[in-house]
Amino acid sequence: MARNKPAWYRKSFFRVAFIIYGFVAIPIFALLTPSYQVSDEIAHFLRADQVALGQWIGVRTSPTQSGGIVDQSISDSFNLFSPIILHPERKITASILNHASAIYWNNIKSFREFNNTAIYPPFYYVMAAWAIRLGKWTNMSVVRTLKVARLMNGAAAILLGAVALQLAGSAAPWFFALLTLPMTLSEMASASQDALLIPMAAVAAALFIRLLREEFYDRIGFGVFCALLGLIAMGRISYVALALLPLAISHPSLRARLVGCTIAAAAGLGWAWIAWRIALVPFGLPGADAPAQIHYLMAHPSSIFPLIANTMRYQWDLYVESFVGKLGWLDLSLPHSYIVIAIFDLALAALASFTVVADWKNTLHQKMVVLLAMIASIGILFAALYISWSPVGDFIVGGVQGRYFIPLVFFLSALFSARSSRRSRATTLACDSVVAAFSLITIPVVLVGIVSRYYLS
Secondary structure (H helix, E strand, O other): OOOOOOOHHHHOHHHHHHHHHHHHHHHHHHHHOOOOOOOOHHHHHHHHHHHHOOOOOOEEEEOOEEEEEEEHHHHHHHHHHHHHOOOOOOOOOHHHHHHHHOOEOOOOEEEEEOOOOOOOOHHHHHHHHHHHHHHHHOOOEHHHHHHHHHHHHHHHHHHHHHHHHHHHHHHHHHHHHHHOOHHHHHHHOOOOOHHHHHHHHHHHHHHHHHHHHOOOOOHHHHHHHHHHHHHHHHHOHHHHHHHHHHHHOOOOOHHHHHHHHHHHHHHHHHHHHHHHHHOOOOOOOOOEOHHHHHHHHHHOHHHHHHHHHHHHHHHHHHHHHHHHOEEOOOOEEOOHHHHHHHHHHHHHHHHHOOEEOOOHHHHHHHHHHHHHHHHHHHHHHHHHHHHHOOEOOOOOOOOOOHHHHHHHHHHHHHHOEEOOOOOOHHHHHHHHHHHHHHHHHHHHHHHHHHHHHHOOO
């Protein structure tokens, strides 16, 4: 059975549309969102300053403190905006903006604690670190430097997203829908490591699809794919299970596939070991204690299934909403109707991305590997946050946000295949048109949300 060829316009339409759309949306997100009002952005910006100062990883100074020597002016500017976090009734005032604009880089260094980002690899902060160096060299204010860091991260993210869309082929609608979600755009237009991690995962997933569907073995592409899996696993250890994905690619020899898996897993586990030895400290909700939590689970193994059920029962709506766009520090909610329509748009994008694959046996094998990698990644994510973040014996897993699933969901496009398809080109064009048109709704919805949350009393 022959493969369906992607519609002629897909080779460039979604890529060009995303570049144009991104260079409109990213500045809106980056410039209109007040400073430090993206989840954990202060910790990421401190980590970026540490990288700008030439420190590749944070340092542990006590059993409970990890961070680094950074510019004191970051904390001074953050103190003006911190009272707004998690307080929707508090707004940005002219006084806050005036005082913040008067805080410049003062080159007074002090130790600052940022336990949750001290363990992250430096390469995700390269763009923000360059922005900080530029800000110091040109005597920008700290908050203006943060805006520049957001814009530079956003520009790099757009280019990576465009590469992913070019490689994605028939799965381009799915990638476009994910890349234009409010949560994705908000992270791209921030100082967070997710600004680059998410589009990097998109490139890896697009390469994965290409390697699955090509009839020849692209050694360079396979090597780049395995390297990207390693970088993604270094960014968040739960993604180390993606190292299984090279096993789904049929063209390389088994030895080559095993080597690819090993390299990807070794990168993630190796960095986790380095972070554990140098910078990792316990952090989490009050009552969290990793050794005690492990002991509890071993003593009560039957509690695992009720734990999973309770977590899904009480948290699923948070996961869905924060996957699409529960912005800020999860204190900026978009309209429920928009969330529902966004889910429908994702379903339509999945439908538009379906294609026909010739060899059903290989496809079944590929799907099993992909599903195993996805399930394992999600399982590691929940297990890690229950052990490290949740109070001992808690009935749900705390700390999980929908944005953690976005890098994984790109790889689900490998499942969008069937033995036969009756969908016409007209149906494909209609689906693609709706997916592209929906992104135009996002900007005004988010714009109204940001203005209402931060500026209107």
